[in-house]
Amino acid sequence: MKKSKTLSENPFSKSKVKGDGIKEKAVVGLTQLAVILIIAILFIILGIIIYQGREKFSWEFISSFPTDGMTKGGIFPALIGTFILVIVMSIAAVPFGTITALYLTEYAHEKSKFAAAVRFSIRTLAVVPSIIFGLFGLGFFIQFIGTGMDSTFNGGELRWGQPNILWASLTMALLTLPVIIVSVEEALKTIPRELREASLALGATKWQTIRKVVLPGSISGIMTGTILAVSRGAGEVAPILFTGAAYYLATLPGSLSDQFMNLGYHVYIMSTQSSDVEKTMPIQFATTLVLLMLTLSLNLVAVVIRSRIRRKAK
């Protein structure tokens, strides 16, 4: 009501229109300010970490072991530990996620209650706090499966019933599953229906169509999902706090039943529990820089691939 009054050609309301002009600008400016503020914060964080981390950051830092009670030296074992973690994690999570995405897009009926339930649990999986995954890993993988494996195969000797790479990776795989499913689903949806119909019309069965037409077409989507999942897995610390990350190890992990060092955990430990926080400050910033570079560059790659998929879909 008020709006129409203001905007009619009534000369009495002219002053009001002017006031609205300023208000209008103020309102738009406010929202713009919010955007600028967020972006500024982002670049301030990046800038400070790069600035503080650059002096220690070098090839030697990346490729050497920490020494002198972690007050000197590099982060090599943490980096390797992170790599092993994300590789084992991907091996577990990618096939699982891809198949679930296939079910949701290819097999599930639109109104199927089961598919809705699957979707809901995937969303839930995405919002469950990461520390809960850690608890689950401890309760299920280590104490239920691990101890069970020990008692059946090892005669009760402790090997799997303790924190190690395998359990940490599987825990992380559950955490990153939604990321993969969503990416693959998105890629599957961009494959035109005509292609599927053409394949089916030629007499191929549904599974053949999926294997020969749909899956090859969505390879880039699977890759995006994997990369995003790896980036998430590399940065997340809470789930591995008590499923396998170690404070310090003198050697690299030799088997899946070993503990491992992890970049994120290293940052956490160094900044909160190190004996001399001030002295190791440059190392901490440099480690954070490495971690941030790892996750951001992975995300950047994923964004590039994704935008390519979207362009192709258009």
Place this chain on the structure above:
Amino acid sequence: MNSQSPIKQTFTKESLKKQFRLSEFLSEKIITSVAFLSIAIIFLIFIFVFKESLPLFSFGNKAKPNTEIQSNTDKPETYGAATEELKPETYGATTTEELKPEIYGSEPVSNEELKPETYGESKKEDLSVPLADEPMDAVSENKEGADNTWSTFFSTEWVPVSDNPRFGLIALLIGTLKVTIIAILIAGPLAILAAVYTSCFASNRRKEIIKPIIEMLAAFPSVVIGFFAMMVLATFFQDVFGYDSRLNAFIGGVAMALAAIPIIYTISEDALSAVPKTYTEASLALGASKAQTAFKVILPAATPGIFAALLLGVGRVFGETMIALMATGNAALLSANPFESVRTFAATIGSEMAETVFGETHYSVLFFIGSLLFIFSFILNAIAEFYVKGKLIKKFQGK
């Protein structure tokens, strides 16, 4: 087309029937069952997190539930019922000699660091309490720990490691709420305003730049944000406001806002863009300005979606662990002052789980807190899913 028609003859009812193929059948079943696993995982997570807190629910004898759980894992002989045997079972790592010096070598350091902060004040109170309470507690509690655990839940002290452990969840709850409220008060308006700008005012080119940049914030690992808050923000804000404790609820809230902004932003942006174009066009055609359209037409129409965004933001902050561990000071103090250290639920689990003994009350309580967190995030998600989205769809389809 009109030549011979041998084909016609083969189109009997039989031939039109779908042929049974084993590989087809198998692949479909396998794919469906893998999809089913994602439902199973949710159940498993709840069951196994909750299972570990079960000893809390058996009032009376504490040793009994322990043996019950052991028998589930097929190892009654090893664990037995002897309480001495429970100690080395810390969940493994401590028993292997090679690992001990390396991994747990750090613990003395952490203990020294944590104790003065966390328990410093409550220890003093301990001294005054014994006169009245201890004799009574000693009788009922030290013999049968599980019995008294429940009553201490509603106290305000969190003293898990002492002769007379108290698990006051109230202090933790207040701490968590304090951080959550601060974080949402900062992240909510900022992210929603930014979303309004991107979806209503920004040109297409700007939109394409802004969106990925803000979403890049989501790629920041929480440990990095926690580290930044701890090293840089804490010092900065202390210089500005001049409060006493360097790490406090406010710093934690600010840092968690950074983690919540991309979530709230992305979901509200989606909700705002999902408002039908006809709404905008009708409003503009009536002569409303762009800002009026945005705030009086589009924003109200997208309210359910934005509400969902806020809910998920709350969920994220509520369960955030690493930032809470690093930036909130980790002391379970009970006060309304936002510039005092707090301890959140998630941070409690994260920092204390490594020090507990398998099967102990403290261990069960931590898992119980975990189940609470899980239920809470589950409910938040369910509300966001069903209530809000149903409402949104109804609204756009004209009721």
